[in-house]
Amino acid sequence: MRRALAILALTATLIALLAGSAGAATAVTAKAQLRGHLPELGESPTMRVFVTQAAYDTYRNSLGDANVFPAASSLFMSFDKEILALYTRGNDTGGRCIGTQIVSGFSGDTLAATASWQAGTCGAPSTAHYPFILISLARTATDGTAWLSSARSVCLSVESQDTNACATLSGASAAPSATASAAPTSSATTAPSATAAPTATRSLTPTQTVAAASPTSAPASTTPSPSRSAAAAASPPATSADNGTNILLYAMLIAIAFLVLLSLFLSRGGRRR
Secondary structure, rough: OOHHHHHHHHHHHHHHHHHHHHHOOEEEEEEEEEEEEEEOOOOOOOOEOOHHHHHHHHHHHHOOOOOOOOOHHHOOOOOOEEEEEEEOOOOOOOEEEEEEOOEEEEEEOOOEEEEEEEEEEOOOOOOOOOOOOOOEEEEEEOOOOOOHHHOOEEEEEEEEEOOOOEEEEEOOHHHHOOOOHHHHHHHHHHHHHHHHHHHHHHHHHHHHHHHHHHHHHHHHHHHHHHHHHHHHHHHHOOOOOHHHHHHHHHHHHHHHHHHHHHHHHHHHHHHOO
């Protein structure tokens, strides 16, 4: 009987340990991207989650002149590996801001993150009392689990439960991913098509240019031939100059011969006298 009770006690202990380990939260890496104080954006804590860059850009643009958030390219994260979460405390006591040490874990269908208060206003005026923090959350937990696909909400609190705020992800985790995949696909589809049109235009233009250039090249081929004929035409003057030189030489020789004959004739005439 005692042995049976001992076995039952050990079994219950193992079940409790297994249940405790199963219920333990899986750690998810969280990094603070930006913090400070915002203009008044409501009195209660709020949480916003941006699964895609398009969703984040839409929210930034909706703030208009009150936009204090950097562009996605300026953040130390990438949407293919992380998501963004924006927590606003609402109306606070002032004189403090949210610390950058964020601890987050995923359990069941909720990712819960906690932060701590830090003295000061993080560069804001001393009268500021609407603290916020923008954090990035890894899509994959530290154990390799892709938690986002099974998540229903993302929550963050700063030391006390009255600061807790959650953002619902039910049905939104698949939609943003589809939107993200559709956006690149459409942009990729339109980009090649737009590129293809200019490419086709360029390919046609050179073809026509080459076709038009071929007749031009034909006259170009005829143009060198006249230049060659001109060069050939310039060669006869050199020949005529040579002929002229020969004629002059012959005339001089004839004149010399004539003078010689004339001198002989005169010399013979003088002897006859």
